[in-house]
Amino acid sequence: MHAPKPTRRSLLAGAATTAFASSIGPARAAPKTIVWWYEGATAAQQAALTKYLTEPFNASQSDYKLVIEWRGNALPDQLLVALAGGQGPDIVLTNGPSWTQRFVAGNKLLDLNQFAQKFGWKEKLAPIVMQLGSYDGKLIALPKTIETQALFFNQTLFKQKSWTPPRNLAETEALADTMLKAGIQPFAAGNAGQRFANRHLLGVCYNNYCSPELVYKALSGEMPWNAPVFVEAVEAMSGIRVEAVAHDALAPVWRWMLRRLAALRDRPRFERWTLSPREHASAERLRLLRHQKAIRRAMSRAEHDAARQQRLQEREARFETYRQERQQARTQAPAERKTAAMQASERLR
Numbered sequence: 001m002h003a004p005k006p007t008r009r010s011l012l013a014g015a016a017t018t019a020f021a022s023s024i025g026p027a028r029a030a031p032k033t034i035v036w037w038y039e040g041a042t043a044a045q046q047a048a049l050t051k052y053l054t055e056p057f058n059a060s061q062s063d064y065k066l067v068i069e070w071r072g073n074a075l076p077d078q079l080l081v082a083l084a085g086g087q088g089p090d091i092v093l094t095n096g097p098s099w100t101q102r103f104v105a106g107n108k109l110l111d112l113n114q115f116a117q118k119f120g121w122k123e124k125l126a127p128i129v130m131q132l133g134s135y136d137g138k139l140i141a142l143p144k145t146i147e148t149q150a151l152f153f154n155q156t157l158f159k160q161k162s163w164t165p166p167r168n169l170a171e172t173e174a175l176a177d178t179m180l181k182a183g184i185q186p187f188a189a190g191n192a193g194q195r196f197a198n199r200h201l202l203g204v205c206y207n208n209y210c211s212p213e214l215v216y217k218a219l220s221g222e223m224p225w226n227a228p229v230f231v232e233a234v235e236a237m238s239g240i241r242v243e244a245v246a247h248d249a250l251a252p253v254w255r256w257m258l259r260r261l262a263a264l265r266d267r268p269r270f271e272r273w274t275l276s277p278r279e280h281a282s283a284e285r286l287r288l289l290r291h292q293k294a295i296r297r298a299m300s301r302a303e304h305d306a307a308r309q310q311r312l313q314e315r316e317a318r319f320e321t322y323r324q325e326r327q328q329a330r331t332q333a334p335a336e337r338k339t340a341a342m343q344a345s346e347r348l349r
Contacts, residue, residue: 031058031062031063031064032063032064032065033065033067034064034065034066034067034090035067035069035090035091036066036067036068036069036089036091036093037069037071037075037078037079037088037089037091037092037093038068038069038070038075039071039072039093040070040072041070046068046070049068050068053066053068054067069089075093076094076099079092079093079094083103083108084106092109093144094141097132097133097141100141101135103140104135104136104140109140110140111140112133112139112141112142113138113139116139121142125142128146129142129146130142132146149200149203151204157184161182163178169209169236189201202234202237205233205234205236206233209232209233209237210229210230210233214229214230218230284326288323291319292319295315295316295319
């Protein structure tokens with residue numbers, strides 16, 4: 001939360017959202033809108049959030065109205081710009097504790113300790129949930145999801161080969177060599193869609209070679225990351241043989257097509273081809289709203305810049321002319337089609 005402003009921000013999840021939103025201001029005649037910028041979500045996920053979160057919460061009281069805005073993959077960049085300028089949503093959804101910490105120094109987020117005490121979050125939530133969002137004595141965030149790493153193995157294959165799960169690095173390497181000689185891939189991991197997934201392998205190495213206790217000490221600042229035990233872990237990991245999986249010969253073609261589809265996604269011609277008329281109209285309205293908001297935000301930032309204000313006003317005038325022309329075209333199209341049909345009918349007679 002900004003110190004000089006009444007805007008409240010927090011990173012919240014699920015039930016915690018209700019607790020926060022129902023306690024941040026006095027009741028008003030008209031419900032106060034609580035805006036939550038959300039990450040990428042499929043149509044099914046959006047429908048589920050609307051059905052099981054937004055609608056039940058809004059129906060449960062009349063003081064506040066929760067509105068979720070679907071920001072997609074652009075959310076992190078939009079949050080950085082908005083919060084830096086003292087703007088942004090009421091509920092901030094970030095990429096995790098380390099990413100959220102940058103907003104603490106600038107006093108951009110609200111301390112949730114008062115709500116935790118009022119609503120008994122310590123009794124209702126697991127300790128790790130409270131710990132992940134705590135920093136310097138403040139509860140600045142609550143996790144929406146928690147990532148768990150797991151290693152699965154084929155028990156049927158182990159039973160057939162009379163293998164036992166390894167208990168240390170030496171046993172793991174010996175078993176891997178045995179599997180390779182039998183033509184079996186010992187371990188498999190993918191990162192084609194998310195290159196940063198490589199950090200998962202480093203996390204596995206740290207937790208198993210060094211121990212979770214030492215990793216926690218490094219995370220909390222009690223010991224440095226360049227301590228000998230962590231250096232040994234990285235060196236041990238660097239000795240692991242990595243064999244690339246055979247590539248699909250058409251993989252470059254698929255990647256090119258996906259990039260083209262992503263680039264075309266927000267273009268009117270592509271939408272007319274892929275969306276129904278109703279969906280296309282909805283996308284057009286959203287695009288116009290985004291453009292209007294961008295103009296208003298830019299005008300507010302350029303408040304003391306007369307030249308820039310003039311350019312923005314001209315841009316807004318051009319946009320308003322464009323919007324009116326589109327509206328006029330939509331209203332005239334049915335009449336023109338009807339006239340053409342009547343003329344064709346007359347010619348047939």
